[in-house]
Amino acid sequence: MFIDSAKIQVRAGNGGQGCRSKFRDKFQRLGIPDGGDGGKGADIIIQADHNLFTLLDFQHHRHFFGLHGGYGTSNHKKGRGAPDIIIRVPQGTIIKDAATDSVLRDLSIDGEQVIVARGGKGGIGNWHRNNPTDGDPGEEKIIILDLKLLADVAVVGFPNAGKSTLIAAISNAHPKIAAYPFTTTAPILGVAISTHKKFVIADIPGLIEGASEGRGLGDKFLKHIE
Template identity: 45%
Template sequence: MKFLDQAKVYIRSGDGGAGSVSFRREKFIEFGGPDGGDGGRGGDVWLEAVNGLNTLIDYRYQQHFKAKTGVHGMGRNMTGAKGADVTLKVPAGTQVFEEDNETLICDLTVVGQRFLLAKGGNGGFGNQHFKTSTNQAPRRANPGLPGEELNVWLRLKLIADAGLVGLPNAGKSTFLAAVTAAKPKIADYPFTTLHPGLGVARIDAREFVIADIPGLIEGAHEGVGIGDRFLGHVERTRVLLHLVSAQEENPGKAYKTVRGELDAYGHGLTDKVEILALCQVDTLDADARKKKVASLKRAAGRAPMLLSAVTGEGVEAVQRALMAVIAEARAQITAPVETRWDK
């Protein structure tokens, strides 16, 4: 499936139906009086987070959404039916911004959450409302009110428990493929991963979701390489797994480069719990391994875990370290509070 994490859409709620001009006509009732019903309310435009989606690709091909107009009022004081609603289905983690792409409207983080983006116009009054002592047969009715229209940006930030960060070719996709059923592209050249990927890992009968994003290089926050636009997909994670390749000449420098980009991006990424691992250690002999570990320890201020997704060395230990942080974070989550959104 193609990946798209940002889309601009035009939405319009339905206009209200017009009120009716009608008079009661029955046998033996000479002056029946007005009985024109009100118009129905226009359809609403809703946003709903649903399961099974992790991209906004559907909104590349359709960008205009309009709810139906309310049905016009009818005689016998019959109110028109409400216009049909339109629901935009998006992945959990989708944010909606105004046309300036900066002002946040809503943030759907849980499957099943709904938000009313545009309310349908009210229906017009039928002529029954305009009867007075001096005008017993009014021949006027109100048109329905117009619906709301606006352009909005949809921006997806994937929901995952753990995020993989590191330089290109650090082994992130290899690790993701080793611990999940995901099948990311793996090759021996930089930027093999061009879009974020998700996988579900399982350890000790417990599961957690891992997000893999394209590698960062120095200057990514200024647009160098793929840039830092995909860092938003690890903003919501509970823990970062920072992978440094054992094939780096200076692992300490590689670590500082990525940390510098995380700091430049902001949004609290450097405040997240970070598990550091030196990966691809199967390519090193004992002496080289010691030197690389020492370099990384000096830069990070702590010893890294050792990992090889190819041989399996350290894979379970890293998974358990991630799961420990995630389990602690999950235990601190309180029950969700009902909001006005889905009333």
């Protein structure tokens, strides 16, 4: 079944702790502060990928946690920055912050990215100041993914008109087919392969009169063929 909405938890990495260290030799018995700064925590990034077509994977993988930055060390050495986490989604996915319901980005272009949680800044080592500091915490959010399907072909019609049968015959989709209306209750996505190209075809559930004004679930389904 085609899943067009998902909710995920993202937590960026904390910044690494700044180091407390002193360099000593026979000329510097009291020591010279030389503790390095902590490394930056991992960002959580969402990126559009034209090779993906659904959000189905996010029904099973909903938590994404970034690594923390490395601790600073002696001799002014900065801690290692943590690698960013990149979450790939289909083109046309709208990214929302669940806490504010605000749109962070509409990822309509292949490769387009948005940082949804920023990693914490690394702490300061004692070569800058007397007392080193801890790194900043990474951001944590609940993110809503809303896929506004950009299908190449959409099959629209009244209930029990044979839309699902057609989709099953020409694509890799396997919709439920039965001899009664409203068998399809959510959009079904199929990928059809012709001699020259691959294209996406959507089976939109049967519409009732007045669907464009919001009757039934028409407004939810019609967004796929806007």
